[in-house]
Amino acid sequence: MRMNKWRADVQAFLFLLPFLLVYVLFTFWPMIKGVQMTFYKWTLIKKMQYVGWDNYRRMLQDQEMWDALWHSTIFVLLTTPTMLVLAIVLAMIANRKSRLQKFYRSVFFLPSVLSVAVASFLGLFVFQPYTGLVNSVLHWLGVLSDQREIFWLTETNLAWIAISLITLWWTVGFNFILYLSAMQDIPDEIYEAARLDGANDRQVFWRITLPYLSPITKTITMLQIIASFKVFLQIYIITGGGPLDQTRPIIQLIYQTGFRKNDLGYAATMSYMLFAILLVLSIIQYVINNRKGANA
Amino acid sequence: MKWFYRIVSVVMAAIFLLPVIWMLVVSVKEEGMKIVSVVDWFTPPYSLAVYDQILNGTKLTDWLLNSVLVAVFVTLLTVVVAAMAGFVLSKVPFRYRAVAFFFILSGLLIPGEAIIIPLYQVAKDMNLLNSYEGLIIPVLASPVAVIVLKSFFDGVPNDLLESVQIDGGGTWRIFTSIMIPLIRPALASMAILTFIGSWNNFLWPFLSITDDNLFTLPMGIPTLMSQYSEDYVKPMVVNTIASLPIMLLFIVFERQIVKGVSLSGIKG
Numbered sequence: 001m002r003m004n005k006w007r008a009d010v011q012a013f014l015f016l017l018p019f020l021l022v023y024v025l026f027t028f029w030p031m032i033k034g035v036q037m038t039f040y041k042w043t044l045i046k047k048m049q050y051v052g053w054d055n056y057r058r059m060l061q062d063q064e065m066w067d068a069l070w071h072s073t074i075f076v077l078l079t080t081p082t083m084l085v086l087a088i089v090l091a092m093i094a095n096r097k098s099r100l101q102k103f104y105r106s107v108f109f110l111p112s113v114l115s116v117a118v119a120s121f122l123g124l125f126v127f128q129p130y131t132g133l134v135n136s137v138l139h140w141l142g143v144l145s146d147q148r149e150i151f152w153l154t155e156t157n158l159a160w161i162a163i164s165l166i167t168l169w170w171t172v173g174f175n176f177i178l179y180l181s182a183m184q185d186i187p188d189e190i191y192e193a194a195r196l197d198g199a200n201d202r203q204v205f206w207r208i209t210l211p212y213l214s215p216i217t218k219t220i221t222m223l224q225i226i227a228s229f230k231v232f233l234q235i236y237i238i239t240g241g242g243p244l245d246q247t248r249p250i251i252q253l254i255y256q257t258g259f260r261k262n263d264l265g266y267a268a269t270m271s272y273m274l275f276a277i278l279l280v281l282s283i284i285q286y287v288i289n290n291r292k293g294a295n296a
Numbered sequence: 297m298k299w300f301y302r303i304v305s306v307v308m309a310a311i312f313l314l315p316v317i318w319m320l321v322v323s324v325k326e327e328g329m330k331i332v333s334v335v336d337w338f339t340p341p342y343s344l345a346v347y348d349q350i351l352n353g354t355k356l357t358d359w360l361l362n363s364v365l366v367a368v369f370v371t372l373l374t375v376v377v378a379a380m381a382g383f384v385l386s387k388v389p390f391r392y393r394a395v396a397f398f399f400i401l402s403g404l405l406i407p408g409e410a411i412i413i414p415l416y417q418v419a420k421d422m423n424l425l426n427s428y429e430g431l432i433i434p435v436l437a438s439p440v441a442v443i444v445l446k447s448f449f450d451g452v453p454n455d456l457l458e459s460v461q462i463d464g465g466g467t468w469r470i471f472t473s474i475m476i477p478l479i480r481p482a483l484a485s486m487a488i489l490t491f492i493g494s495w496n497n498f499l500w501p502f503l504s505i506t507d508d509n510l511f512t513l514p515m516g517i518p519t520l521m522s523q524y525s526e527d528y529v530k531p532m533v534v535n536t537i538a539s540l541p542i543m544l545l546f547i548v549f550e551r552q553i554v555k556g557v558s559l560s561g562i563k564g
Contacts, residue, residue, distance in 0.1 A: 011467050012390035019381040019400075023437035026415060027406055034414030042417075093305045100305070106550060107309045110316060113546045113553075115363075116496045117517040118535045122315050125528055133318050136334035169312065174557055181558035201297070230409045233498045237518060251409055251499070258413050259503065268413045275410035282405045 034268045042265035044258075055269040065270055067245070068253040069277075075235075075249060076228040078164045083224050084217060086172050091179035092209075105180070112173030120237035123166030127152035127238075156246040159239045163247065167234055171227075175220050182216040183209065222285035226278060250274055319539070322532040323347070346533045355508060356537055359516035364541070366431050366512055367494040373436050374490045375483055382445035383471050387457060403439030409499060416503050426507045435500065441486050444559065448482040449475060485556030488549060495542060513538050 038055050041048040059065055094104040111119060126133040129149040138144035152162040186209065194204050232251040235241060241248030250270070258267030318337065326343040329336070350356055384390065385397050408415075415434060416425075424430035457470055476483070498514040505511060508519065517534060524530045546553060 008388065009390045012384040012388045012393075015380045015384040015388070015467075015471075016396060018377045019437055019442065020396075022377070022433060023400070023403065023439070026418065026434040027403060027411070027437060030411045030414035030418045031406060033418055034411055037414055037417065089304075090308065093301075093308060096301065096305070098302075098305075100309075104305065104309055105554070106547075107312050109550075109554070109557075110543070110546065111312065113492065113542050114539055115514050115517070115542070116498055117514040118539050121517060121521055121531060121535055122319055125531065126315055126318070131331045131528070133315065133334070133337075136331070136337070137314075140334045169315070177554055177557040181554075226407075230407065232409075233514070254413065255499075255503075258416075264413055264417065271410045271413050275407065278407045278410060279405055282407075286405075 034271065037265050037268040038272060040265045041263075042268070043262050044264060048265075051265070055266050058266065059269050059273065064245070064253060065250075065273070068248050068250040069273070071247055072229050072231060072249040072251075074160065075164070075167075075231050076225050078160060079167055079228050080221060080224045082164065082168055083172060083175060084220065086168055087175035087179050087220070088213070090172065090176045091183055094176070094180055095183045105177075108176050109173035111170045114170065116170070116233050117237065119166065119170035120234045123162065123170075123234070124153070124238050126166070127162045153239055154243055156243060159243070159247055163235055163238055166238065167228075167231070170234075175224070178216055178220060179213060182213050186212045218288050219285075222281065222288060226281050226285070229274075229278060229281070319532050319535050322528050323536040325529050327527055327529045346529050347537075350530065350533045350537065354520060355511070356516065356520065356534060358509065359511045359513050360538065360541070362510060363495060363512040363514075366428065367491050369428075369432050370435055370494040371487050371490045373432070374438050374441055375487050377436055378438055378441035378486070379445050379476065379479075379483065380471070381442045383449050383475055385442070386446045386449035387452075387454075387470075387475070388467065400439050400442050403437070404443070408435075412499055412503060415500075419504055425504050426510060428510065430504050431501055431510070431512070435494070435497065438490065441490065444486060445479065445482060448479040452478050481555070482559070484552055485559045488553050488556045492553075 039050060039052060041051050090104075090108045094101060094108060098104075114122070127135075129135055129151050132152075134152070135144065135150055138150070139146060144150065150158065152158045190208055191204065194208055199207070230251060231249050232255070235247055235249055236252055239247045241252050251274070254267050254270050254274070257270065258264045321338055323346070324342045324344060325337070326341050327346060329341075331337060381400070385393065385400075419425055419430055419434060424433065452475060456474065496514065497512070501512045501515050505515065508516070511519065517538060520534055521531055
C-alpha cells in the first residue's frame with residue numbers, strides 16, 4: 001500500500017496503539033516494576049525499606065522454595081508423559097471409522113470446557129473415601145473389598161495420583177484434538193501402501209503413525225511442561241498443598257508469601273525464579289519448533 | 297482384535313463421561329440420603345429443592361453473570377485489538393515495523409503467572425483492584441492472538457488491497473470491509489479460545505478482587521463450597537449451574553471450537 005509516508009506511519013501507529021498501551025502497561029511495566037520489588041521489603045500496604053540482594057540470598061537458602069519447585073517438577077514429570085500417551089490413545093479411538101466417531105470426539109473434549117474450579121471440586125468428590133465415585137465404583141465392581149477404603153487425598157503419593165488423574169481428565173481434550181487433526185492429515189495412500197506390503201497394526205502404528213506425529217508431539221511436550229509448571233488451583237482445591245505441604249506447588253507458595261505473609265517483595269523474587277525456569281523452557285520450545293521448519 | 301478396540305473405546309468414553317453424569321445426577325438427589333452403594337447415587341428419589349436454595353439463596357447467579365460479562369468483553373476487546381495490530385504488522389509497511397513485531401513476539405516468553413505479583417501492585421497504583429475494569433483491561437493484550445491473526449492476514453493477497461486503494465478506500469475501510477470478513481473463521485476460532493481462557497481465569501481475579509459482588513465463578517465456587525460439609529448435593533448443584541451454560545455453548549459450537557483448538561496447535 002502506497003501513501004504519504006509520514007501519514008502511513010501515524011496511521012499504522014494508531015492501529016497498534018490500543019494493543020501496545022495495554023501490553024506496555026500490564027505486561028512490560030509490571031515486569032520491570034517486579035525487578036524493583038525484589039530489592040525491597042514490600043508489603044501489601046506499601047513499599048518499606050531497600051534490602052539489596054537479601055531477598056535473593058534468602059531464596060537460595062529457602063528449603064520451602066526448593067520443596068515447592070520440586071513439587072511443581074513432580075507434577076510435570078507425572079503429567080507430561082501420561083498426557084502424551086492418553087492423548088494419542090484417545091485420538092486413535094476417535095480417528096477409527098465408527099458410528100460413534102463424533103460421539104467420542106465430543107466426550108473426550110467435554111471436560112476441557114469445564115471451569116477449573118468445577119473440575120477440581122468434581123475431582124475432590126470423585127476421590128473421597130467411602131462415598132466418592134472412584135471408591136464406590138471399585139467397591140461395586142468388587143475390585144476393592146467392602147472393608148477397605150483408599151484414602152486418596154490424605155496420603156502424599158495417592159494425592160499426587162489423584163491430582164494427576166483429574167488434571168489429565170480435565171485438560172487432555174486440547175492435546176487430543178491436536179493429535180486427532182494431525183492424524184487426519186496423514187495421507188491414506190501411505191496406510192494403504194503399508195497394508196499392501198503386509199504390515200500389521202502394530203507396525204503401522206510404530207512405523208507410520210508415530211513418526212508422522214512427531215512434530216506435534218514435540219510441540220505438545222513443551223507446551224505441556226510449561227503449562228504443568230504453572231499448576232495451582234487444582235492442587236489448592238484438592239489437597240490445599242497438603243498433607244503437610246507435601247504437594248504445595250511454587251505458585252501456591254508465591255501466593256501465600258505475598259498475600260498471607262504480607263511479603264510481596266519476597267514473593268516477587270520467587271516469581272522471577274519461576275520466570276527464569278519458564279523462560280528457558282520457552283526458548284527450548286522456540287528452538288525446537290523453528291528447527292522443524294515450515295510450520296508458521 | 298476389533299472387539300478389543302471397541303471395548304477400550306467404550307470404557308474410555310465411560311470414564312470420561314461418568315464424572316459429568318454423576319455431577320448431574322447427584323445434583324437432583326434429595327439432601328441427606330444415605331449412600332451405601334454407587335447404585336444409590338443413580339436411583340430416585342429426586343428433588344430440585346436444592347436448586348431453588350442455591351439459585352435464590354446465594355450469589356452464584358451473580359457470579360455466573362459476572363463470568364459471562366467479563367468473558368464477553370475480554371473476548372471482543374482482545375480480538376479487536378489483536379486484529380488491528382495483526383493487520384498493520386502484516387499489510388501496512390511503516391517505520392519500525394520489524395521492531396514492533398519483535399517487541400510483541402517477545403511477549404510470548406513472558407508468563408502471566410510470573411509477573412502477577414508486580415501486576416497486583418501496578419493495578420493497585422492505578423486503582424483497578426475490585427472493579428470490572430480491573431478484571432478486563434489487564435488481560436486484553438494477547439501476543440499469541442496478534443501473531444496468529446497476523447499469519448492469517450499474511451494469507452490475504454495484496455492485489456486485493458491495491459484494487460480497493462485505487463477505488464479510494466482508506467486504511468480503516470480496507471480493514472473493516474475487506475480484511476475482517478476475509479479472516480472471519482480465524483477470528484471466530486480466536487474468540488472461542490479467548491472466551492474459554494477468560495472463563496477459566498482464576499489467579500488474577502483471585503488476587504485482584506475481594507468484593508464478593510464482583511467474584512467470577514472460579515473464585516465464587518470455592519468460597520461457596522467451603523461453607524458446605526459432608527453432603528454432596530449442594531456442591532454438585534453449584535457445579536452443575538456453573539457448567540450448564542458452557543456445556544450448552546460447547547454442544548452448539550463444537551465444530552468451531554475443535555477448529556480453534558487445532559489452529560492453536562499450528563501456532564504452538
